[in-house]
Amino acid sequence: MKELNNLIDHVVQRVSANLHAPGTDISRYVADQIPLDSHALYYAFYALTHQHPLSFNFKHSSLAGTYFLGKTEVELSIVYKCDIRGDELKPKGTVVEIDGSKLRLFQDERISIRHSFLMKTLVHNNSHDAENVEIFKILNTVALHYANIHGTSVEGCLIEPFATVDFSTCHNCKVGAYAYVQADDLRGEVVEPGSVRIEKTGQFKLQYQYDRDVLEKYIRLDENCRPSGVFMEFCESRKTDFEPVYNAAQPEIPVDFPDTSFVGHYSLIRGDCAIGHNVMVCQRAYVENSRLGDGSNAQENCYIINSTFEGMNVTAHGGKVINTDLGRRTFTGFNSFIHGTEEARVAIGKHCVIMPHTIIDAEEPISVPNGSLVWGLIRTQADVATNTILLEDLKGLNRLDQGGLRAEGDLAAFVEGFVHRIEHILEENGAFFDASDPDTAGHAQKTQDLGYNTVQSYMGGDLKGLCPTIRIEPLIP
């Protein structure tokens, strides 16, 4: 274990030096978060398909329990039970347009994780960093429980539990627990816990801030930087359910589904579930007694329990949907918590956008009208009046101050951009797949023929918990 401890110390030093945040003791976030023996206990999985460019380079790292798909390099890092998904990495030759300039990729894009500590973090690419079009970079960064790093380069950052950095290039930032930020370039910022912010420079800005007592209930860090609250309890109490799945070499999938759909072997499907056409269920998604209509998807770390999805429903990474009925084309954002009960079900109409990091924790039955934007904390039907607005109405405004949400600027551009992004997500996932046109295939179809290779660390000696150097390249006949 000697070398694993050395590596942890090294990463703490690197992140501390780069965060430039005096008074933030990185070691408290990292030390003893993972029982040292666990690094040797869990396999890392890398997925092979014949449809994705392949390249894995692992060096001097601990990869326990992590899932990799797509070109990835990991060096001098601890990556623990993370999902690293590179199925939207841009291939060589792709032309990227940024502010009118055109860039042609000289190499296939790859995910690069160096000098970092990621724990239960989700990394998905679809990147936009103009400075690093060939490299999706995670450098000198600590990202903790159920955080999402999405489309985002992060350098010298600390990302607390359940936070999401989305489409924002972040340098030397501290992002608080359950904060969501989507804001071009961020440099040296401290994003407060529970702050939700979507900003496009010169166009629009939306902001919402969770109250301190709400954070105290749902997600808080104690004096030792350990997370607790409803979100942690919810996720951690279902952790052992995944054990039999992760103990199998290639687990069986206990549900029938059409061959246009994909259900990951390392997802968990329980009880009475129905899977429609063109559906994508990612690894580490949890689906119980639910119906996923045609074109829906259930992304990593999402939980869908006792719920129905009419169809074309996106559940973004970490979204939780319990005792809820979603109308067609309704979108659930990152780490949202839509929590109905048997007595107090939640019904969301069609074409709704549930903003990232929204909490609906129903104390009574709740119904949200078709075409709504939904944000913040909703507990009763009365809250729906303050915390939703019709997307069509929002498009006509250039300022809104309602239910804690402050929005200004070209809000039609915001709405159209968001709706366009949902369409893009559906398309990328293969929701519109038509067998007569191969170009309509997306992740659900391209990931079909998936093989899993596994990596385990050294099990004894000074190197215990660290993996050997591994390089996997495509076979070129």
Add this chain to the structure above:
Amino acid sequence: MKELNNLIDHVVQRVSANLHAPGTDISRYVADQIPLDSHALYYAFYALTHQHPLSFNFKHSSLAGTYFLGKTEVELSIVYKCDIRGDELKPKGTVVEIDGSKLRLFQDERISIRHSFLMKTLVHNNSHDAENVEIFKILNTVALHYANIHGTSVEGCLIEPFATVDFSTCHNCKVGAYAYVQADDLRGEVVEPGSVRIEKTGQFKLQYQYDRDVLEKYIRLDENCRPSGVFMEFCESRKTDFEPVYNAAQPEIPVDFPDTSFVGHYSLIRGDCAIGHNVMVCQRAYVENSRLGDGSNAQENCYIINSTFEGMNVTAHGGKVINTDLGRRTFTGFNSFIHGTEEARVAIGKHCVIMPHTIIDAEEPISVPNGSLVWGLIRTQADVATNTILLEDLKGLNRLDQGGLRAEGDLAAFVEGFVHRIEHILEENGAFFDASDPDTAGHAQKTQDLGYNTVQSYMGGDLKGLCPTIRIEPLIP
């Protein structure tokens, strides 16, 4: 599958060209032996420990279901459900003495498998090829079901089912089914099926030839080069028992055993078993309702059923011991078949040597005296008189023609060499381990902290059934 078929054709051409045996159609031995889909079904395993030099290089090969331990390279080969065990590869700096000349290894020795087709073959090193001290070479070779390649370079060879090449450098040889050969250098020879031969040039020679009707019963190749008979039925009927073991990421071991012993996760332990101290049970060993006394070992592809081992019992690769009681220090050679029944148990005394490729197929209770050498086919107690001799008696002879065995030369040297080899095997396996002296540790102790990494092939497309290029090197802190 296109590229897999190309590779199979390539290997057939290479072996055919190098075997120099007109009339031998290699493609008949290879074609359709393995259902093509199976290449994509099964994982390959490579074992990591912190005690063995590590290096794996896999290129343009199919590795389905194979187990690797120690430095290995595989290129342009089909290696299917084999055990490739390199725990006796010599480290850099080892001095090898051959006929008085001393050679110092310039690099760590490695196993190299190129342009070859191995199917359920066991490869174990402890090599002796003076021309290739750094490379344990398997080149342009076809080796089939339950064949053993042991301590042996093979080039341009065809090795039929249940054959063993042991300590013999073989060039351009055809070794028939159930033949055993241990004979320094072999060039261009055809070794007849069922021929057992141990020869040390200028010192001694022992030979035994199974009758055609015995081979017909136990192991024969039909007109399509497919093996059948008692041996195949015995092994193949227990094949599915291993499935749950190989479907688990790290299977549990359903028996308690002392921490000086090793029981491989990919062995099969069933029923009521007892494992003593300093015992080694290798992957793909099958142990059922049996007792393995202190210092015993159960090597790859061995079956030990309803039997007791007093202690210090070696069961070499592929040995089968059923309804049998073995006295202390009794050795069972490669692919021997010691088959008692409930009504007709077999009792072998202590300090016996059951020659490689011996068949005891009891029609009545059989008892073999202490200190016997045992060979050929034994069915009744009367056969014991013809097919055994006391080792002490043999040492006094320079010629023997008894029970089909013809031996001549310095037979004391043969006996002493064999006994010495058994001591060496026990020592290598850690049978004499004493916790107060770390130098006494052997495989059973050094393999304790074993991690398993797995490799799966591409699951679709032209490359289906072939593995990506994989390189694993030690982490050097």
